[in-house]
Amino acid sequence: MGIEKFIFYIFSVLLIASASMVITVRNPVKAALFLVLAFFASAVLWLLIKAEFLAIVLVLVYVGAVMVLFLFVVMMLDINIERMRAGFIRYLPLGILVALTMAGMLIWVVSGDGSAFNHSVLHGPSYSNTQALGLVLYTNYVYPFEIAAVILLVAIIAAITLTLRRRPNTKHQKPAEQIAVKRHDRVRMVKMKAEERK
């Protein structure tokens, strides 16, 4: 057994184990962290089939950006776990049906004549698919690439339009005024006669 196969099996097992932990652990923060582990394991699998660009992007974008944001959201929101688990039994038959269908399709494709898998092109060790992607991305595909950038810009504008609210009656501090305050602004001395206790 070559070292490649060995690494493949280690990380496949790790991937399956962490993916099943994602859906079984009770704590959503732990689930998110297991998802990070699953992404790392799949990035290693990408590397094994010489798709190093996809592996880097998976780590940078999904682990670095998406999952960190996800963790923030999970930690800040008060998620009621019990209520989310309430419909489990009711949706179980449908879930099993979908799972069986997916499994059946996978078995059908894998056990076929293998024609679904013989499209891979093998390149030499000096071939860099990051470079290959970069070469076409900014030349032949510059127009769609720029449009995709505009779509992201519109997404930013839309998100800000829909969420930015100025509330006129919120209470906020003005430190400059707080520092500049004098005694007579806050305390008023009142002269009055002493009163007898009743």
Place this chain on the structure above:
Amino acid sequence: MNFEMPNFLLALPEIFVLGMACLLLLIDLFLKDQDRHLTYLFSLFTLVLVAVLTVYGYSGERQISFNGAYVADGMSQVLKLGVYFAVFVVFVYAKDYLRDRGIFKGEFYLLGLFGMLGMMIMISAHSLLTLYLGLELLSLSMYAMVAMQRDSARASEAAMKYFVLGAIASGMLLYGMSMIYGATGTLDLSGIASQAATADKTLMAFGLVFLLVGVAFKLGAVPFHMWLPDVYEGAPTAVTLYIGSAPKIAAFALLARLLGDGLINLHDQWQGILIILAVLSMAVGNIVAIAQTNLKRMLAYSTISHAGFLLLGILTGTRSGFSSSMFYALSYVLMALGGFGMIMLISRKGFEGDKLDDFKGLNKRSPWYAFMMLILMFSMAGVPPFLGFWAKLSVLEEVVASGMIWLAVVGVVFSIIGVFYYLRIIKLMYFDEPASEEELECSADMRLMISANALMVLGIGLFPGALMAACAAAFSTT
């Protein structure tokens, strides 16, 4: 690798709109609320300039650039000018309406311009990738515009429905595109046309079906129309005006590019699908519209029936068929602008004039605008000599010319059923007593624009030759 420097000048209108929209984004940031009309004027200025650029930048022959992703031809020129005009009218109508409701913000104009950029990209697309990206740019802008009135629960509901169903439709479309790409090995539309004969038949058929489901969703053709009335009714009328007008031109371009440029060799397969969509749309649209009491909802169902008519011309698969559908799309947009514009004309601060009863006795309150509405309704119903008549006639002529007389008869029968609900509005305006005697209040530019809009429907109806010739010329060069 071989790389040819793209002809950037060809895409000057798109580049210009993007640049101006980004500039507007910055300018709007520094404007105070009382200076917001500068944003409005800047957007109108952009539209006028881009129209000039489009007219003078076109050499008169079909040119392809950006490695086959971009095409400039006769069709793209006419459709783009139509889109600029529609967006211009929308911006003018929307100003007072938005100001009265406290949503007169730069975002409406910004998202409107970005949405227009999406439409331009679709119109000039020559590859599946650009078609899809243009569509997404347009859809994303429209989702945000529908949800812009944040305090309104109805608008949020409409936006949510629109977003979820639009996302499903995009998914379908993309799935279909991936299958076509898998079968032909190219994203380029002329490449697909030349590969279609030798490609895997089953895969192409599956791809075609998914493509058409996605497009029918976006166009609002029955049975994929469920979102349309709710979104039209729930959105602020200014946004309904936007999503109900210019995007129909873009939807026509989407169909013409996909089916006419790309999959014309599969005509036998898609003709049957389009016949079913067209007949169902005309039937459901016209019959259900009769039961509506809300004018926005009624116009939404009327849009569905018009979408059916639009498909009639395309399904013939001939050049003259496509050009008749193009004429129909442009005419419909002109009428829809007027129809939704009238709702905004009789609305005022704190009052939404979108019920049929609000049009009661309009003749007594303002004879001139009642007459304008009469022109628009007659035209939508297809009564000669208004524009809508010529649009319907040219589409039906093409259907008869390709030998489907029964289909033309079905079209005529359903448009006669449709006449009922258009005439009902005219009856309400002229023969019923008004609920209130108040004067219509709106600014001079709105009054001028809506009169011009309705008179154009009449004027082009009397002299339809020029627009028809432009549509015919658009398809003779390809």
